[in-house]
Amino acid sequence: MSTTYSAETPSNPPGTDPETTAKAKTKGLSQGQIVRKRFFDNTAAIISLVVFALICILAFSSIGFAGIPGWWKYDYRQFTEQINGGAPTFVNLFNWGEHPFGQDRIGRDMFAMTMRGTQQSIIVMFLVGIIACIVGSVVGAVAGYFRGWVEAVLMRLTDVVIIIPIIVMAAVLGQIANRLVGEGIGVILLGIFLGLATWTSLARLVRGEFLSLREREFVDAARIAGASNNRIIFKHILPNAVGVIIVNTTLLMSTAILLETSLSYIGFGVQAPDTSLGLLISQNQEAFQTRPWLFWWPGLFIVAICLCINFIGDGLRDAFDPRQKKFNAKKVKTKTAGN
Numbered sequence: 001m002s003t004t005y006s007a008e009t010p011s012n013p014p015g016t017d018p019e020t021t022a023k024a025k026t027k028g029l030s031q032g033q034i035v036r037k038r039f040f041d042n043t044a045a046i047i048s049l050v051v052f053a054l055i056c057i058l059a060f061s062s063i064g065f066a067g068i069p070g071w072w073k074y075d076y077r078q079f080t081e082q083i084n085g086g087a088p089t090f091v092n093l094f095n096w097g098e099h100p101f102g103q104d105r106i107g108r109d110m111f112a113m114t115m116r117g118t119q120q121s122i123i124v125m126f127l128v129g130i131i132a133c134i135v136g137s138v139v140g141a142v143a144g145y146f147r148g149w150v151e152a153v154l155m156r157l158t159d160v161v162i163i164i165p166i167i168v169m170a171a172v173l174g175q176i177a178n179r180l181v182g183e184g185i186g187v188i189l190l191g192i193f194l195g196l197a198t199w200t201s202l203a204r205l206v207r208g209e210f211l212s213l214r215e216r217e218f219v220d221a222a223r224i225a226g227a228s229n230n231r232i233i234f235k236h237i238l239p240n241a242v243g244v245i246i247v248n249t250t251l252l253m254s255t256a257i258l259l260e261t262s263l264s265y266i267g268f269g270v271q272a273p274d275t276s277l278g279l280l281i282s283q284n285q286e287a288f289q290t291r292p293w294l295f296w297w298p299g300l301f302i303v304a305i306c307l308c309i310n311f312i313g314d315g316l317r318d319a320f321d322p323r324q325k326k327f328n329a330k331k332v333k334t335k336t337a338g339n
Contacts, residue, residue, distance in 0.1 A: 035243075036319075038318060038319035039318075042314075042315040042318055042319070044311045045311050045314065045318075046315070048307065048308040048310075048311035048312050048315075049308070049315075052308035052309070055122075055304060056122060060119060062111075062112075063112050063115045065119060074099075074109035074111070074112045075112060076108065076109070076112040076113045076115070077108070078108065078109065078112070079107045080103070080109065081107060083099060086102050086103035086105070086107070086291060087293065088102040088110075088293050089102075099111065101114055101293065102294070102297075104283075104284060105284075105287065110297060113275050113280060114280065114297045114298055116275050116276075117276045117277035117280055118301050120187050120260070120274070120276040120277070121257050121260060121261065121276065121302070121305060122305070123188065124190060124256055124260040125191075125253045125254075125260075125305075126253070127188065127191025127194075128191055128252060129195075129249050129253040129256065130195065131191070131192055131195025131196060132195045132198045132249065132252050133199075133202065133245060133249040135196065135199040135203070136199035136200070136201070136202030136205075136206060137202065137238070139154050139199070140204065140205065140206025140208075140209075140210065141207075141234075142154060143203070143207045144206065144207040144208070144209070144210025145214055145233050146229075151207070154203075158203050158204065161197070161199075161200050162200045166198065167263075170268070171263060171266070173190070173193030173196070176189075186271070186274070187276075190260070190263075190269065191256075191260075194256055194260065195256075198252055198255065198256065198259070201248070202245070202248050202252065205244055206241060206245060210237060213240055213241060219236060219237060222236050242320075243320025244320075246316055246320065247313055247316045247317045247320060250312055250316055251309075251310070251313045253309055254305075254309035257302065257306055260276065260278065261281075261302055263278065264276040264282065265278040265279070265281060265282045266282070267282070277302050280294070280298040281295055281298050281299065
């Protein structure tokens with residue numbers, strides 16, 4: 001005897017709908033806990049976070065930083081006799097050899113120089129992120145909240161900065177930073193100046209977010225309760241725009257690495273006797289055919305850092321934006337076949 005199913009019989013048991021399951025998993029959790037859960041559910045973002053943390057630990061612990069000695073025996077400015085024509089001695093994780101990344105044409109250890117360049121890129125990245133985040137958030141928040149002549153002045157200032165090619169502005173600011181005395185101070189000022197040149201896109205995004213949020217009921221309630229404008233901006237509206245700020249700041253940090261690398265490559269960034277990843281590639285471009293390892297390692301670390309920051313930014317975007325949902329082709333096919 002055959003069994004006949006009604007056309008109204010659901011193909012999936014109750015509670016198996018993806019949206020229902022997602023709501024059940026986040027029921028009773030605070031907004032911060034929901035964001036953390038979404039972020040840690042993103043495999044690519046977590047792997048990138050771990051890889052980036054390992055890169056930072058390797059770069060700052062190997063050759064030391066700020067007067068603190070590292071565990072690597074060579075300094076990035078130290079000249080030694082070339083071994084095996086300067087070729088890399090790296091075999092595996094347990095056998096690094098004398099110069100795992102090789103040596104340049106004058107005998108300097110490429111591992112030490114690459115670690116120093118990675119330090120420079122990371123310092124610039126974080127400085128740009130902090131400066132651009134502060135300036136862009138404040139300008140966008142004030143313009144979006146007060147509107148009127150305040151918005152007009154701030155947005156025209158933003159437009160003036162935007163129309164100047166960022167590479168030209170960064171080159172000029174980089175030259176100013178390099179004229180100041182003191183090794184290590186130049187890269188800090190370079191990061192600050194680049195942050196002052198890259199805040200404009202964040203300011204526009206924050207302004208748009210404030211234009212929307214300032215019309216919400218909780219802002220009207222705060223005004224009726226007698227809250228000052230500063231309190232409304234920084235205590236009520238800004239926390240609700242933190243997702244946009246964090247995500248775009250992360251992406252700005254990735255752009256900052258490429259910008260610093262480009263400036264160093266064309267000679268307007270970090271200058272000798274210090275070094276950076278872009279400067280390493282620029283100094284050794286003539287040896288590309290004969291000693292390509294001089295490009296492998298700096299280029300690899302540039303790509304690795306940028307990819308890690310981009311994946312972390314994507315993970316934060318998915319975590320803060322509830323409209324972002326993972327597309328699971330297998331589930332879609334199963335549901336379609338069941339129907």
